[in-house]
Amino acid sequence: MKKKVIVLTGAGISAESGIKTFRDSDGLWEEYRIEDVATYDAWLRNPALVLEFYNRRRTQLASVLPNRAHHALVMLEQKYDVRIITQNVDDLHERAGSSYILHLHGELTKVRSTANPELVTDIGYSEIGQGDKCSLGSQLRPHIVWFGEAVPLIQEASELTMQADILLVIGTSLAVYPAAGLVNYVPANCRIFLVDPGDLQVQWIKNLEFIREKAGTGVPDLVDRLLSETDNN
Numbered sequence: 060m061k062k063k064v065i066v067l068t069g070a071g072i073s074a075e076s077g078i079k080t081f082r083d084s085d086g087l088w089e090e091y092r093i094e095d096v097a098t099y100d101a102w103l104r105n106p107a108l109v110l111e112f113y114n115r116r117r118t119q120l121a122s123v124l125p126n127r128a129h130h131a132l133v134m135l136e137q138k139y140d141v142r143i144i145t146q147n148v149d150d151l152h153e154r155a156g157s158s159y160i161l162h163l164h165g166e167l168t169k170v171r172s173t174a175n176p177e178l179v180t181d182i183g184y185s186e187i188g189q190g191d192k193c194s195l196g197s198q199l200r201p202h203i204v205w206f207g208e209a210v211p212l213i214q215e216a217s218e219l220t221m222q223a224d225i226l227l228v229i230g231t232s233l234a235v236y237p238a239a240g241l242v243n244y245v246p247a248n249c250r251i252f253l254v255d256p257g258d259l260q261v262q263w264i265k266n267l268e269f270i271r272e273k274a275g276t277g278v279p280d281l282v283d284r285l286l287s288e289t290d291n292n
């Protein structure tokens with residue numbers, strides 16, 4: 060049976076594709092305030108601004124491509140059972156061709172009904188505006204988990220993480236919960252790798268190998284290494 064690799068990705072894996080991270084010095088949260096665009100209160104207060112923020116992200120997504128890190132994770136499937144848990148709302152793992160992707164914080168290319176959260180529609184890279192309605196006649200909203208909202212897929216993500224033989228953490232500051240807490244669910248003998256060019260933000264992870272590199276170089280190198288390990292078994 061193939062070993063199970065759980066991959067937790069954050070904004071850093073898409074940085075070299077040209078998508079801004081959130082908390083780096085030129086990140087999105089320098090340009091916008093979270094409270095203005097990424098909370099349910101913001102949506103009630105100023106839906107036009109919230110829609111505009113996600114419309115911009117969606118339009119930009121149409122013009123970028125997966126990078127070497129996304130592609131390397133697809134190669135890893137040759138010899139491992141790879142499950143990606145991403146905090147990213149972009150679709151770059153899908154476009155690279157990964158088989159299993161769980162979007163903890165939602166997806167930019169989808170919208171949902173404000174009357175029934177189960178009513179989710181694909182909209183690709185188009186914009187939505189005020190007055191755009193679902194089939195029940197209520198306003199459409201971005202299919203995004205905003206700050207303060209429940210994270211519906213966290214249970215599934217933690218159950219997956221409990222089965223990890225290897226955990227790869229790529230390009231995330233691990234500043235946002237409950238996503239960051241997933242790292243605590245790995246079994247005791249699980250090997251953990253963290254790929255990030257920034258300072259190590261967390262000291263609480265045991266068995267950690269910190270690879271201080273950008274995802275575009277660190278991930279392909281790590282994938283080569285893991286693929287050659289199974290050659291040696």
Ligand code: OAD
Binds near residue numbers: 082146234256274
């Ligand atoms: P952050 O912006 O908090 O962290 C990005 C991480 O990527 C940092 O640790 C950077 O050092 C690292 N990084 C930058 N360039 C990189 C590169 N080329 N290769 C690898 N790593 C690189 O983003 P997240 O941790 O993803 O949620 O943020 C988590 C959540 O906070 C997001 O999903 C979003 C945000 O607010 C919501 O909007 C709900």
